Amino acid sequence: MTNLVLVEVLRGEIVESAHRGAVAVCDADGKAVLEIGDTSQPVFPRSAIKAIQALPLVESGTADAYGFGNKELALACASHGGEPAHVELASAMLATAGLDGAALECGTHWPSHQDSTLALARAGRLPNDLHNNCSGKHSGFICTCVHLGVDHHGYVAAGHRSQQMVREAMQDVTGARHDAGNSAIDGCSIPTYAIPLKDLAAGFAKMVTGKGLSAKRAKAARRLMAACMAEPFYVAGTGRADTRLMQAAPGRIFVKIGAEGVYCAALPELGFGIALKAEDGGERAAEVMVAAVLSRLLKADEDLSERLAAMARPPVLNRKGLAVGVLRPAEALFV
């Protein structure tokens, strides 16, 4: 089936570009609450499922043994901006395991937070793996290995015990198969598996409610979701959509972006999980889509719903910072 246009980009009064996409909202039993577009098509969730990938960190007892609180757990679920606070916390997590940034195998890139990139350059420094947006997740992987007495070297490989634990968790929570037939390599070198949006949505309903999971896993899942909602700066960073959306209603909204236009989200009070993808991979469209869907699902709270609806209509700015257009979510996302 052809996905419909869900976000239009207007310049003045004219539609300049258009993003198609699909959205699934499910409860923890896997029942669809809302389906727009092709929700059966497998998609790579990329970083949107970092909270599921962090389950072994908690379940293994590592988080408790190393004294990790909400900030560390949020960072383990994060695609952070490489701001100093993110980098320092990832470094501190590794130090707890007696290691440093050299143990990371995620690769290096300049911080996505531009001011942090400029500050590094002004200081005559270069980025390292700690600045990688995935360094918190990878620090969690490494700490888990060290705590369990597993050699952490090569922890990014599909055959390593670290990724086997992660894969088992993803498979259990989403109910979808995760094997060589639907896998590829993620930006940070670990495997990623393409699965249907509706399985991702049901998985995040389980994560936030604990329903359908073992007691131990349910407790770990709720702890991770609560940590992200308590410390949204550590999940993304200054000015980022994930951080702003979770700050809009503390404890009531979980969201996590993934590369190529993916979002996973969950609403504790409704017990719903959400998963969506902009067909073309456009991040700006995914941000609009998730804000619009959250606005719709939370319409019982008029004030919050209106604030989310406003976040679903960000302006298009020119180089002087003037609004010269707007992103417009499709009616299908609201009704």
Next chain:
Amino acid sequence: MTNLVLVEVLRGEIVESAHRGAVAVCDADGKAVLEIGDTSQPVFPRSAIKAIQALPLVESGTADAYGFGNKELALACASHGGEPAHVELASAMLATAGLDGAALECGTHWPSHQDSTLALARAGRLPNDLHNNCSGKHSGFICTCVHLGVDHHGYVAAGHRSQQMVREAMQDVTGARHDAGNSAIDGCSIPTYAIPLKDLAAGFAKMVTGKGLSAKRAKAARRLMAACMAEPFYVAGTGRADTRLMQAAPGRIFVKIGAEGVYCAALPELGFGIALKAEDGGERAAEVMVAAVLSRLLKADEDLSERLAAMARPPVLNRKGLAVGVLRPAEALFV
């Protein structure tokens, strides 16, 4: 009509994202040589028509009076990376008119060329309007005003003599209406007008052949196209698709990207103009589309055609620089 998928983004063997789009190839009589998707839908060409917008600079005699050669004319048609050579040349153009960067009204942004941004930061400097990717075009506007004795202040406004000349040129070359009903504000604050891809394609066929234009305009058009093909670094910059494509066959390929996934191009030896847009505004898709279409149109030269086809299949890299996927142009672009 629904535009077809023209570029797929593969991660491993699986399609992760997909870009739809439309392509028009026309001769100077406006006859369609190739049409894919909806080529009648108006699109904002954005920076892809800078060569047309530079016509008054040449036609007014400004370029000759100020001694502008290929580099200056290429920069007037450029979306440059803000590299030192770009910034210095824009500054020198303004100095010829007795002005400096303070005359620019395009707004400021950090150079799109990352190494140039880092070098600025390392030197403790901030960007100014000269680093704006449009500063060459705007310098051309300002020089033309000064040469004609027109007050340059406010030259970005639709009602200013500068933009009236630019609009007249765009209307004449494309044959499409340009008025308040199809206009909006571009990133650099000047008006942009949404017109059909096939009119843009026919316009660039006229630019490269001179057919259908007045003798004076035809000469100016061919001079600007030749300048861009002679100095492709000044049209874009280090590592950029426009520069690499024009360097692949010196003097035989003209290309110019525009924001939101637009390309205009022209092939002197065939007398064809090309215009295309990725529906979602994706630049990566537009780059693949233009390379694929050029490969198709130039297939008589097997070696060149194959090199262009290879440029139409760039790898997807992870953070360690390893190829973990590929962009795949649709068969429809080749046959």
